[in-house]
Amino acid sequence: MEGFITDWLNLTIRWLHVIVAIAWIGESFYFVALDNSLRKPKDRALTERGVFGELWHVHGGGFYHMQKYMVAPAQMPEDLHWSKWPSYTTWMSGFGLFIVLYLCSPQTYLIDKNVLDMGPVVAIAAALGFLAAGWIVYDSLCRLLGHNDRLLGAIVGLYVLSAAWLACHVFAGRAAYLIVGAMLATIMSANVFFVIIPGQRKMVNAMLEGNAPNPVYGKRGKQRSVHNTYFTLPVVFAMLSNHYAMTYTHPYNWAVLAVIMLAGALIRQFFVMRHRGRVLWYLPAGGVALLAAALAVTLPKPMAQPAQAANMPVVKLADIEPILQQRCVACHSAHPTMMGSAPAGVLLDSPGEISKNAQRLYQQAVVLKAMPLGNVTQMTSAEREKVAAWFNARTQH
Structure with missing residues (x-):
């Protein structure tokens, strides 16, 4: 009966997780595409009102006129949509699924004694510590190097590579992939919870008090949003990877994970640049090449079949x-x-x-x-x- 209940918890939480993740990713991709597709308004009245860019959409039989302000409108609208709950519910449902499947059965899912011989309590603590440390280190890097986007991006990339290596040397391969993905997902949701939404609230509060909002909050929020969009495809792969043992059972599984994640980031970059009007085909080509390299590396080696000795019985x-x-x-x-x-x-x-x-x-x-x-x-x-x-x-x- 316990296993039956666990399976139903798995089903319902996973279903919720997938639904809200689709909502979050879809909303995130839309706003990144919108931000990169904006054009300087031709109407002088819009410019005088502080509109930075605009975009006309046609969808579902209707026309939409999207506008983005340089900082904020002169008057706060009565109805203001906050893009936060899809992020929060995605993380909470994912963490609930992580508890049900992995933390409740650490000896089955987290521990591989051939990787690291540890007890269940240590394994659970290490998994939770991995998620917490992932955010703390990333956030510290952003605060130290946030003024230099390229340097920060390179350092964050190396940090993710280091995390992949460490996880694959602590946890069972299947769990290691998922934990690296969960670490990135935690960073993404924490960006929304600790940086993006608080910054937006400070801007709104400043306007309500009759003060000019500080533009630094908008710049910081956009930087974290850009990081989130590049993390998305790597996270999606990590969450699906448990179905593909040929990746996480490889002797260099950390490198396989890093290559596939990089492929996802390159493919995502192609779409980001495309929305800016630049079609850079070398980006998806590089992503496909990396996936082909991962395929080649993980290709099963032919196993030698020793000749059956005349006096050795056939295994039945x-x-x-x-x-x-x-x-x-x-x-x-x-x-x-x-x-x-x-x-x-x-x-x-x-x-x-x-x-x-x-x-x-x-x-x-x-x-x-x-x-x-x-x-x-x-x-x-x-x-x-x-x-x-x-x-x-x-x-x-």
């Missing part, structure tokens, strides 16, 4: 069934004991199901060594070799 299905019962069936069965339901619907508790999922079993347990998760059931190298021998014998006949 019955020979590996005890291994699967001991190492795999706790999760991959019709009635699992470690999960609410079998991951990806893969069952290994009957001869028919084992034969049906032979390729996936071989790929995950032998080639990638991604299963069992964190090797929580202690599957040995000899057992993996036996599964490989069974699979090879099966495919040769």
Whole structure:
């Protein structure tokens, strides 16, 4: 029953997380595109009112006239929309999902003793500390180097690379990818909560008091918004990466993560520049080239198949069934004991199901060594070799 409840929590929180993330990303992308598409107003009256740029839209059968002020309008409007709740609910739902899936089962998801042998309490503390430290270091860098966008961007990029390396040397590969993504997502939402919205409130309050708003808050907010837009595609990949074991199980998984994240940032830069009227095809081409490089690096190496000795019996299905019962069936069965339901619907508790999922079993347990998760059931190298021998014998006949 506990596993069933966990699965339903997973379903509902994940559903909420995806919905609000779509809303946040869509709103963020729209405003970045709008900001980069603005044109200087031709109407002198708009310029005199402080309008910095304007853009006409046609959508859904109607025309929209968007205007951006250099600092703020002369008179505060009665109805003012604040772009904040999609960000907050995305982070809160994501953190709730992180608790349900990872923090409640650290020995299954966070810990891989082949990476770092640590206890569950240490693993949970390290994961939470990673998120907090990620924001503190990033925010400190922005406050120190915020006057130089290019230098700050380069340093933040190196910081993300360092974080990827560290996470992949502390946590299980699957968890490391997600934690790096969660760190960036925390930075994004914290930018909204601690910098962008407070700055906007100070500007509004200054106007209500009859004072001229300080433009520094707008500049600082825009800088953080630009960072958020470049983080978006890397974060989306990190959140989806648990489905692609060939990336996080690679010996240099931190480098694979960095390359894919950089590809996402380059592709996002292409669209940012395109909205400014500059079509730089080398940006998406560079992104695709990086993805191709990641594919080439993670391509499975052909495994040598030793010749079957004349006096050595062929490994049969019955020979590996005890291994699967001991190492795999706790999760991959019709009635699992470690999960609410079998991951990806893969069952290994009957001869028919084992034969049906032979390729996936071989790929995950032998080639990638991604299963069992964190090797929580202690599957040995000899057992993996036996599964490989069974699979090879099966495919040769």
